[in-house]
Amino acid sequence: MSAPLTLKDFKSDQEVRWCPGCGDYAILSAMQKALADLGVSRENTVFVSGIGCSSRFPYYMNTYGFHSIHGRAPAVATGVKCANPELDVWVITGDGDGLSIGLGQLVHAIRRNLDFKIILFNNRIYGLTKGQYSPTSETGKVTKSTPDGSLDQPLNPLTVALASGATFVARCVDADVKHMQEVIARAAAHRGTAFVEVYQDCNVYNHHAFEYATDKKQRPDHLLYLEHGKPMVFGAGSDRGIRLDGLRPVVEKLDNGNQDGLLKHDESVHDPTLAMFLARMKHPEFPEPVGVLRAVSAPTYERRLMAQVQAAVEKRGNGDLDDLFNSGDVWDAK
Amino acid sequence: MSAPLTLKDFKSDQEVRWCPGCGDYAILSAMQKALADLGVSRENTVFVSGIGCSSRFPYYMNTYGFHSIHGRAPAVATGVKCANPELDVWVITGDGDGLSIGLGQLVHAIRRNLDFKIILFNNRIYGLTKGQYSPTSETGKVTKSTPDGSLDQPLNPLTVALASGATFVARCVDADVKHMQEVIARAAAHRGTAFVEVYQDCNVYNHHAFEYATDKKQRPDHLLYLEHGKPMVFGAGSDRGIRLDGLRPVVEKLDNGNQDGLLKHDESVHDPTLAMFLARMKHPEFPEPVGVLRAVSAPTYERRLMAQVQAAVEKRGNGDLDDLFNSGDVWDAK
């Protein structure tokens, strides 16, 4: 065996062309580091993306890569996985690419539970087309296309993924590279569709959209780092927690660090109610959960497809062309 | 004023061309009856549909109608409403039309909260193209296109609508025409996007898919008729109810009709957790809720759009072409 690969081995020879300061850089190096750490092979790894600043990602990975068309990366990836289930496939998309034009492809890929990992770079704006509001932009967003403020309610990427039946759902922020690597590694380990939202700063068209979540000082108060089986605690001194009140979460100031009665995180429960309601926790009312919201196991599409092929071969024998040609009502002319 | 319109007045002169016994007939007459009862005017009413058996609906309504293309009815309706917010617009779609090819249009229309009503005829099959599985077909469904069984997890139409931020979500079944009329009337009264799923029998390609919910005998045991403010009770003798256990619903046999401790329905709570979890209650584990799951008020897209127009006129005066032509750096050539 050759020497283990390092972060550098996953860098392609192409110049990275994002704006200086763009959050995409952090995601790129987190991915490169994570893949090196996981010890995957370059030739077995495929990055598929749509169109957007984020979707330039594959060019910078020294693996196989497909920069497809706007919104359709999940469909392209579906074909890749059906043709060769052995490949490690990553789908890179943006909030516009994945939730606007590509929403249908995203949802349907997720409900099939194809075994690929989707990373959605959420900068709450259309970067590449120079700053129109996106499906995750807050209502009232003033942009080039909405000088008087946008009118639509934003979509919540995690809710969409959960409503689609996602078997793995997670979130991380570009400013916390170490945590991002962990999440990426968890996604990679999942069998089935993994959906990861990354809060990403577009420092040209939507700078500081996630400042509350990325700024080092504010972060502890505004992010809830989820850990399976652990009570939900957050705050600078781990001084607050989440309790359940009927069907609603409540923030509770901890009494001397006493965590009794706090909600415990369970990423593996099959019913998505908990994950759904975590996904809906929004700043500033609540801290926003990061980490793995849901990770349950279910058979993947391509495995089941191959099982059907296998079963057919077992039942009918490996298809024979002459049998096929001669099937049905045949007759002979002399 | 002329005489009030009757069911008959809403019948167009076109022969109805569904298969004999199709559930669509019941929906058609429920709609005609409901509109007559509501006293709406024919000329102000527009039915917009996509493609599918269900989408032939507009031809049979003696109102304005638009049988558009596959999956895009919500987008067409968006244009209609933006051009003329005064119209009463109904969108008719199927499980294939609305949740497969048209998912993006459906979700985005809902999140905008345009003031139209969407009726999704869910027969869990593609009827018009002669019987392929649809996004609501159960996993393992054997159809023409899936002789070995389908592989995808079904989408839940109500969950999709709720995840899109629907302000009104309801369900009814083709076999209970009276209840369907009530639900239609409630949808009509809602300001904003109303989403109604109808369990509809395709008696040619998916007969009895909803027998448990439509058969007169089985219905009481398998349907939970929701009523705002009322405890959730069901069963032939109203002998069972729904209780909350943490974040999960439990079916409880009522002790002598005692309804204490049962979950009370609240369609108007803004947090969608309750509605989401009702939407997820599935036969045979649970009775399936019918009626209004959610009805909350929020400003509509077209009203806010018109308010922006209004504000612009107030601020800048009613646009004057000569001002527009002469704006910017102008100079005179002699």
Place this chain on the structure above:
Amino acid sequence: MKNPDTLEEAPAIDDSRIRLVDRVAIRFAGDSGDGMQLAGTQFTNTSAIFGNDVSTLPDFPAEIRAPAGTLAGVSGFQIQISSDDIFTPGDRIDALIAMNPAALKANLADLAGGGILIVNSDEFTPANLKRAGYAENPLESDLLADYRVHQIPITTHTVEAVKEAGLGSKESARCRNFYALGLVFWLYDRPLETTQNWIRRKFGKREDIARANELALHAGYNFGETAEMFALRYRVEPAKLPPGRYRNLTGNQALAIGLVAATRLAKKTLFYGSYPITPASDILHVLAGYKHFDVRTFQAEDEIAAVCSTIGAAYAGAIGVTASSGPGIALKQEAIGLAVMTELPIIVIDVQRGGPSTGLPTKTEQADLWQAIVGRNGECPVAVIAPMSPADCFEAAIEAVRIATRFMLPVMILSDGYIANSAEPWRVVKAADLAPIEIRHATNGGDFKPYQRDDHGSRPWAIPGTPGLEHRVGGLEKAAITGNVSYDPDNHQRMINQRADKIDRIAHEVPPQAVFGDTTGDLLIVTWGGTYGAARTATQRLQAQGASVSHAHLRWMNPFPANLGEVLGSFKHVLVCELNMGQLQTLIRGRYALDAEGLHKVKGRPFMVSEIVDAAERVLKAPSKSTGTHKSNGGVA
């Protein structure tokens, strides 16, 4: 009534009543629920197995089940059988079986004068007459004076005949199509065996239904034999087909089988990503049953996902195929451009139907030619092949895969609703006789260049999983050789030329344009796709009349065969016949700056032979090449 079990052999034939004829065209017509497609298919199979050449034309409504008894609900199935080669289902029909008044009304105009008309008199009730829009009962008027009318209470007879099977009255009446079929079998002197076997296979599990259908079939046959209602019977002798084994295939079946064959010939996996649409869905249905050939079918959420999954599969090394009809192909165009730019081999099948928009979903048309060849953004060439008949779909599928993988580009197969649904005998080939499709994937060889071209002008097909070939593709313009993103002006021109050049090279890989008849003369009839049959028959007829007419049928629509210009230039007149308003005509004129004339028809139906003969005769009478009577591109005359 005799026990059908004792009737396994056809009753002795009174030969004196049988007249030998060369060909005969029959149409079964009834309500959608009457099982006419089934009756037609059975008659076709029996005749094919009997040894006739056959050609069929099914015609059914767009609604699943339009209201019973209405014109909208009429379903028809036309078959021509012949002792010679035939290419069409026939212009006019010799016999019409009308199961109700609406079927009579919708089809009578096509029945030749003096033709046989069999009606199910049971259905000519006042209510049904009204539904069909008949003011008076045609059976009682002189509307039918020109025909040999046979009124038979088919429903009554059937119910009576099947009694012993013990079905309910509704189910009993449902067997009436077999009664009608049996009668027609008698009339045309066909054996019952094939249909009997089929009934046994199909209804094996429902003995009562199987039995009832058999009883009905024989009852119909026997009625013909005993009723003395028919003065004559007809027999069409077996055709002198080239020796070999045959089976009937519809175009959609032939495409599916051809794709499976091509994939095997290429030692590949077939990935088929598609979204249902009439009239293409059956390809998906057929392929979904071939999983033991490692066929992986994927019903996508829409056409865009279907084609994109196909592109992904091709990228990963499979034979990626997608199919749709006009509206769905429109949706796929953006992604087809991606396949052009990434130079990946995919197959896109367009089973054309009546347009524009949703149009006439169950009717045939050839109006997607422009869409196929030039209907994308930018200079975006794909290769296009149009099979000429149902059986030819088999060969076309194999050729498409061969060209796509050799030249690394999308190939579009332009079928149509007529080819897709109608059947003709296909001569069964031996797998071993088919030429393998050689595919060489790039392998690790040091400095890999994803856009370095080989001697076909093709870039290497380097599939994920191969160490050392890691590379990135996408929809932005690619630098020659390296495949990196490039905005360089000269590179853009170079790449556009190279992509076009691949298309041009195909012209030298495909057979030169053949001509049926003399290679020079007064008139060349040019056709493509499903219009082949009518034009070939018309040409034969014209030649027999001594006219200087030849026929050139195009299979490759892009590129045109290398010698096409020369072929066209050798005739005084060129007449392009197509089921659109002049799409190939315009392309030919545009390419060769030659005043080709056109015969255009968009009626959701194939050409009749006589329409082409008439047009040819008009052109031949014209003094010289007429000047273009062209109108705008929206409406070329």
Place this chain on the structure above:
Amino acid sequence: MKNPDTLEEAPAIDDSRIRLVDRVAIRFAGDSGDGMQLAGTQFTNTSAIFGNDVSTLPDFPAEIRAPAGTLAGVSGFQIQISSDDIFTPGDRIDALIAMNPAALKANLADLAGGGILIVNSDEFTPANLKRAGYAENPLESDLLADYRVHQIPITTHTVEAVKEAGLGSKESARCRNFYALGLVFWLYDRPLETTQNWIRRKFGKREDIARANELALHAGYNFGETAEMFALRYRVEPAKLPPGRYRNLTGNQALAIGLVAATRLAKKTLFYGSYPITPASDILHVLAGYKHFDVRTFQAEDEIAAVCSTIGAAYAGAIGVTASSGPGIALKQEAIGLAVMTELPIIVIDVQRGGPSTGLPTKTEQADLWQAIVGRNGECPVAVIAPMSPADCFEAAIEAVRIATRFMLPVMILSDGYIANSAEPWRVVKAADLAPIEIRHATNGGDFKPYQRDDHGSRPWAIPGTPGLEHRVGGLEKAAITGNVSYDPDNHQRMINQRADKIDRIAHEVPPQAVFGDTTGDLLIVTWGGTYGAARTATQRLQAQGASVSHAHLRWMNPFPANLGEVLGSFKHVLVCELNMGQLQTLIRGRYALDAEGLHKVKGRPFMVSEIVDAAERVLKAPSKSTGTHKSNGGVA
């Protein structure tokens, strides 16, 4: 350094150093972050207000910000100013301002021999040279021997000059584009006033930045005046434009304003449904600011929703408009078919860019002509108009609305990236001088027939809300007159003819094809869209040389003007020049069966005048009409 406040008036001119010239072409080039588009725009506006005719060509990278200092990051802006009518930004440039080595490398080839080259020497560091791919410093080699090179440490000067404004060093350096602009203003003897006003307006709230930019502007100007580095200055006198008021408009601005005007002329509401895409997004941005004109803009979730919302709006009685570029138009095609079938008036704008697929998003091309005219399923004609210049977009928008509403059909406007982003003076019109667009909606009149045609062949526009006109439309074929669904064969042909017929009638509504030059002769140059300017200039040049050359520029692409065949037939040669591989050429040949030749270029750039002149001279030298050298439709030569 003088206080710029005292410099509000231009310093006294040493007239002896100023040379009068007819026209001059300048290009500002630098890194994407260098503000070159701004400098170019300011020079343009100043010159336009000064009274010159101007023509511009912005050219920027597809990335938001490619890496600083690289070739990929170079952004350029070319302006030609003239004392005469001009139609192009110029083939070669007379002066190049290169703000870094990459800008020099990317642009030097276009600088005319002996041209002025101003470089920011501060940026010629080893690191930047390497990024630009220069092995040695060109300023120190003889690479620049042919040019009049002026090395100026622009950054250093700027930082020095703006000190008193009190900005940080990074912000100070950012003012260097104004320094460069000031210097070029001096060199071409332009007043500073327009830019000064602009700075005040733009940075009003940031007094320090406003001041710094002003200081930089004046410092550059003064450097020119005092440094004695430039032997000569140049002045281009005001052009003799027809008298009137002018303003500069880009094509996208002109489309937006034209649409607002058209809507007002029609007494309607404008609904604009669109999904962002380069280079069309700006139309949305501009229109979103016109809400006080009751303009309702809708950013849809994708192109399909955008066009469908537009169709819905048209159905409900608004002027519905959607826009995109090639890939997005491909996605809209299915729905455009629906508008054709329902015969609703919508406007679809295609701002073409380099293709196929994602292609070259920021570059110009004319390769969507086929897509526009015939790129849909079925026989699906729409009217197509192509504005010929940025200002012409205003007129084209109005005409499009007029035709769409009169004939009840979709009209496509084919703009391109060049027209969209470049600017030219537009003569301000008076609203009262514009002809109203008359729209008659159907009103309740008894027995309403939604597909009963008027004397334009149009069906009535009956909008929801009108009592008594309740009716249903859709994508299935419609019955003539009643508009009910119809699968009738003859009705289908009739409707296809009627839809085509409307297109043909438009040919008689639009002006006949005009010819610049003699209406008969050796050569007719034919162009469309944004190639107008280069071809017109080339024709003038050829005519001046005495060649028998004329020019016909098409605006309506479908239908062609009624007399076009006649016009083309009056010349020995026809040369179609277009930024694609022969799309109009093929259509013209197809339509008129005439051997039109072609000049094709797909390099993401407009034609140079010299390219057309050369091609014309080649054709003129050919002995006679050359035979078609056409290749397949993928690659027409």
